[in-house]
Amino acid sequence: MIDLNVNGRDVVVEADPDTPLLWVLREHLELTGTKYGCGIAMCGACTVHVDGHAVRSCSMPVSEARGHAITTIEGLSQDRSHPVQKAWIAHQVPQCGYCQSGMIMAVAALLNEVPKPSDADIDNAITNICRCGTYQRIREAIHAAANR
Amino acid sequence: MSIVFSSRISRRTVLMTAATAAGALVVGARFTSQSQGAFPTDNLKTPSQLTAWVRIASDNSVTLLASQSEMGQGTTTTLAAALAHELFLPLERVALEFAPFDPAYRDPVYQWMFTGNSQGTSSFYDVMRRAGAAAREMLVAVAADRLGAGIDRLDVRNGTIVHRGSGRSLTFGQLAADAARVPVPASPRLRRDELRGRRIERWDIPSKVDGSAVFGIDVRLPGMLVAAVRSSPRRGGRLARFDAVRIKQQPGVVEVVELSDGLAVVGNTYWQVHRALSEAQLEWHNSGSTLNVGDAVPTAYTENAADDAFLTHKAVGETDAATAIKLQAEYWSPFQAHATMEPMNCTADVTSKRADIWVPTQGVELAQAVVGQLTGLPSDKITVHRTLLGGGFGRRLLADFVKQAVMVSMRLERPVKLIWSREEDMTHDFYRPGMLHRIAGAVNREGRVLSLEHHVVSPSHLLYVFPRTQFSDLKDWTVSAKPPQEVDIMAVEGLLDIPYDIPHQVVRQRFVDLDIPVSVWRTTGHGPNNFGLECFIDELAHAAGHDPLTFRVSMLSKNPRAQKLLGLVAEKIRWGAPVPDGNGRGIALAGAFGGLIACAADVSVKGNSVKLNRIVSVVDCGRTLDPRIAESNILGGIVWGLSAMRTQITFRDGVPEQANFDAFDPLHLWETPPCEVYFVDGDEKLGGTGELGPVPVPAAVCNAIFVASGKRVRSLPLSNVGFGFA
Numbered sequence: 047m048i049d050l051n052v053n054g055r056d057v058v059v060e061a062d063p064d065t066p067l068l069w070v071l072r073e074h075l076e077l078t079g080t081k082y083g084c085g086i087a088m089c090g091a092c093t094v095h096v097d098g099h100a101v102r103s104c105s106m107p108v109s110e111a112r113g114h115a116i117t118t119i120e121g122l123s124q125d126r127s128h129p130v131q132k133a134w135i136a137h138q139v140p141q142c143g144y145c146q147s148g149m150i151m152a153v154a155a156l157l158n159e160v161p162k163p164s165d166a167d168i169d170n171a172i173t174n175i176c177r178c179g180t181y182q183r184i185r186e187a188i189h190a191a192a193n194r
Numbered sequence: 195m196s197i198v199f200s201s202r203i204s205r206r207t208v209l210m211t212a213a214t215a216a217g218a219l220v221v222g223a224r225f226t227s228q229s230q231g232a233f234p235t236d237n238l239k240t241p242s243q244l245t246a247w248v249r250i251a252s253d254n255s256v257t258l259l260a261s262q263s264e265m266g267q268g269t270t271t272t273l274a275a276a277l278a279h280e281l282f283l284p285l286e287r288v289a290l291e292f293a294p295f296d297p298a299y300r301d302p303v304y305q306w307m308f309t310g311n312s313q314g315t316s317s318f319y320d321v322m323r324r325a326g327a328a329a330r331e332m333l334v335a336v337a338a339d340r341l342g343a344g345i346d347r348l349d350v351r352n353g354t355i356v357h358r359g360s361g362r363s364l365t366f367g368q369l370a371a372d373a374a375r376v377p378v379p380a381s382p383r384l385r386r387d388e389l390r391g392r393r394i395e396r397w398d399i400p401s402k403v404d405g406s407a408v409f410g411i412d413v414r415l416p417g418m419l420v421a422a423v424r425s426s427p428r429r430g431g432r433l434a435r436f437d438a439v440r441i442k443q444q445p446g447v448v449e450v451v452e453l454s455d456g457l458a459v460v461g462n463t464y465w466q467v468h469r470a471l472s473e474a475q476l477e478w479h480n481s482g483s484t485l486n487v488g489d490a491v492p493t494a495y496t497e498n499a500a501d502d503a504f505l506t507h508k509a510v511g512e513t514d515a516a517t518a519i520k521l522q523a524e525y526w527s528p529f530q531a532h533a534t535m536e537p538m539n540c541t542a543d544v545t546s547k548r549a550d551i552w553v554p555t556q557g558v559e560l561a562q563a564v565v566g567q568l569t570g571l572p573s574d575k576i577t578v579h580r581t582l583l584g585g586g587f588g589r590r591l592l593a594d595f596v597k598q599a600v601m602v603s604m605r606l607e608r609p610v611k612l613i614w615s616r617e618e619d620m621t622h623d624f625y626r627p628g629m630l631h632r633i634a635g636a637v638n639r640e641g642r643v644l645s646l647e648h649h650v651v652s653p654s655h656l657l658y659v660f661p662r663t664q665f666s667d668l669k670d671w672t673v674s675a676k677p678p679q680e681v682d683i684m685a686v687e688g689l690l691d692i693p694y695d696i697p698h699q700v701v702r703q704r705f706v707d708l709d710i711p712v713s714v715w716r717t718t719g720h721g722p723n724n725f726g727l728e729c730f731i732d733e734l735a736h737a738a739g740h741d742p743l744t745f746r747v748s749m750l751s752k753n754p755r756a757q758k759l760l761g762l763v764a765e766k767i768r769w770g771a772p773v774p775d776g777n778g779r780g781i782a783l784a785g786a787f788g789g790l791i792a793c794a795a796d797v798s799v800k801g802n803s804v805k806l807n808r809i810v811s812v813v814d815c816g817r818t819l820d821p822r823i824a825e826s827n828i829l830g831g832i833v834w835g836l837s838a839m840r841t842q843i844t845f846r847d848g849v850p851e852q853a854n855f856d857a858f859d860p861l862h863l864w865e866t867p868p869c870e871v872y873f874v875d876g877d878e879k880l881g882g883t884g885e886l887g888p889v890p891v892p893a894a895v896c897n898a899i900f901v902a903s904g905k906r907v908r909s910l911p912l913s914n915v916g917f918g919f920a
Contacts, residue, residue, distance in 0.1 A: 131404065140266065180826070
C-alpha cells in the first residue's frame, strides 16, 4: 500500500514499490492522459509535475513519489483554462497529440520557473520528442502563453 | 461496452460503437469509382459505394461516419466541415464516428479501406459534399410535402427547414424517419465550395490538451487483462525454450501464450507483465534473418547488378551527348523505423460468437480480414473499433500486432489489451527499406541537361499493403505478397514524371529481396528518390558552372506552376544575397502526392556541425482547403525530413541495432530551425499535404551543405559523411 497525493487528492494504491509512477497513474488511477513512449526517460511523453517540477514518470518508482504532490495533465486545470492549454488550442499545436500531455506539463513547469522564457531557455528546457514535428507551433505557443 | 470521445464537433459524446438510432435517416449515395492510380481495378470486386456516410436521428443529432482515421493530419475535420457545409449546419452540430469496416468506406482509388498515401481529403472531399447534399435534398423533399410548399420556398438553416412565407419549420430530427424512405438523389446539387482558405479549429485538439483523447493504449474494458509481448530478436526467428512455470510465478501474471515467433505474458497490469517478460530467460532458435546492414550500402544492393536484372519503367528520347559534361553518382538512403510515439497496441475481445477489436489503425480492412482469418467468424460478427492514432506514418496500415492480440484473447477467452514496449516496436517494425540510386546525366556548357538515367535498387514497398483483394488465394493476410511488377512503382515514384524538360530519360529498377519486412513510411519512394534526383540536378548545375536556381528554372518552360514555386521560394530564402564563408543556401523541387513543393534551406557548416538557420517551403497542393491544417502538415513534414537525415536502422545478423530513442534520435525542438511555409493557391485537382512536406528537405539541406562546405552528401544519415546537426 502506497499513499500518494495526485491532483490534490490523497489516494492509496496497491502496487509493487518499484512500479514506475507512470504505470500507477495509468493503470491504478486510470489517469491515462500521461503517456508511455519510451520507458527510459528519453521522450518525455510521460512528463508530470512532482512538487511543481517536470518529472519523467516512466523512470520514477512509485515509492519515491510518496509524500510529494503529483500533478498530471488531468489536474493541470479543470476546464482547459491553464494558459498553456489555452495557447495550445489557439495555436492548434497538437497533431496526433500523443506526446502533447507531456509537452504541456513540461512547458507549464518551465513557465513556473521562468515566466518569460527566451528561445534559448525553451531550447534547454523542452527536450521532449514529438514525432509529428509540432515544434515550431510549440515554440510560438510557449511565447504566447508567457505573454498572456 | 462503449468508449467515448469528448469531441469539439459534437460537444456531446461520440460513441465509437455504431448504434443506429430508431427513425434515423441514413444516407446512402452511390458514387462511381474512378481508377486513377497505378493500381488495376478491373479484377477487383465491382465497387459498391452504396454508403452510409451520415446519420440523422430523431433527436436531431447528425453523425458523420468517417472512413478516414485521425492521426493528427486533420482530415476528419475538413471532411466533417464539407458535410456540414452542405447541410447548412455549423460544424459543432456534426458528431464524428469512425466507421467500422464496410466495402462502402473503401478509398475510391484503390478500392481498399485505409488511411494513407496522403489522399484522405482528395479521395473523400467530394464524396462528403455529395453525401451532405443528398441528405439535405431528401430532408427538403419531406419538408416540402409536410409543409405543402415548393422546395424553392424552403430555407435550410441550423438543422431546421423553414417555410419562408409562413415561418413554419421542421427540424432535421422530425423529418429524418420519412426522409429515410426518399430515394437517394443520384446527382444532388452541391453548394458553392466555401471551405477554401477557411481556418477551422480541429475537433480533436481540445481533447489533446487535457488528456481526455482516447488512443488505443488507453482503451479499458471490464475484465480486461494486459499483455506484453516479445518476438524473436532476430527477425523471423522462433522461440526455442521458456520456463512457463517460472514466468507464471511472477506477481500479477495470469498466463503465458506462445505466439508464432515469440511469447506473450498476460496479467493484471502492464508493468507486471512487462517485468516478468523482461526477466524471463527466453531461448531462441538459431533461425531467421541474417541481414547485415551497417553504414555502408549492403551487399544485397550491390551484387547482381547485371543490366538484365533491371526492369525498365521509363525510357524516352535520345541524346547526342558526345561533347557534354557527363556525371555519375550513387546515392544511398538508409532503412528507417516509423517510431510512432504511441507504440503498437491492440485490444481484442474474442468469443466463439463474435470478435471486437479496439485499435489505432490506418488499415481497417486489413485488420478486419486478419480477425476473420484467425477466428473464422463471418465479417458481420467482427467489429474493428477505431481510436485516435498516436502517429501512423504508414506503420499502422499493418495488422501484425492485431493478430497477436486476437490470438491471445482467443486463448484466454477474455478481453486483452496487448501493448508493445518501445524496444519491441522499434525492433519489429516494417521498415522503410534502404534505397540505392545510381544516376548518370549529361549537361552541355549552356546548362541544358541532355540526359538523365536512374537505376534504382530497392525492395517493393507494397509487399504488405498492396490491396489484399488482389490476392484471391491469400490465406494469411499478414504475410508478404508481391504485387505485379509493372504496377509496383512506388520505388520509382517521383522519377517517372519529373517536372523538368529533359530530352532523354531512363528509369530502371532492380527489385531486391530482403529477409526482413519492409513497407511504406511517410514519403515512401518519393523521399529517397527526390534526395537522389534533386542533389544530382544540383551536381549537374555546379558541373556546368550554372546557378542551381536558374539552371532548374530553364528546364521548366512547360511547367509554370513549378516555376512559380521556385520563384517564390528563392525570394523568401533571399537567394543570391551574399553569405559569409561557411554558409550556404540550397534548393530542391518535388512533385509528389498530387502536389508540388519547392524547399530552400539556409545552413552554416562549421567543422562537422551543420547549423540549420532557416527552411522555407512553398506549396501548391492544387487547392488549399484549410491553410492552417495544411501548414501544420508541411511544418511537421519538414521536421520529419530533417529527422530522416539523422536516423537510421542498421542490422547485425538479422537483429535491428537501434531499439529506443537513445539510438534512434529524431529531431528535437532545439534543433528545429525557424520554418516558413507559403501556399501558392491554384485551381487544380486536390493534392495531399500529409507526406509532401518532407520530400524535398534532405536534398535542399544537402545542396546547401555543398555550397557552405564544398562537401557533397550522397549517403544518409549525415553521420555517414561525418556531419551532424548543431
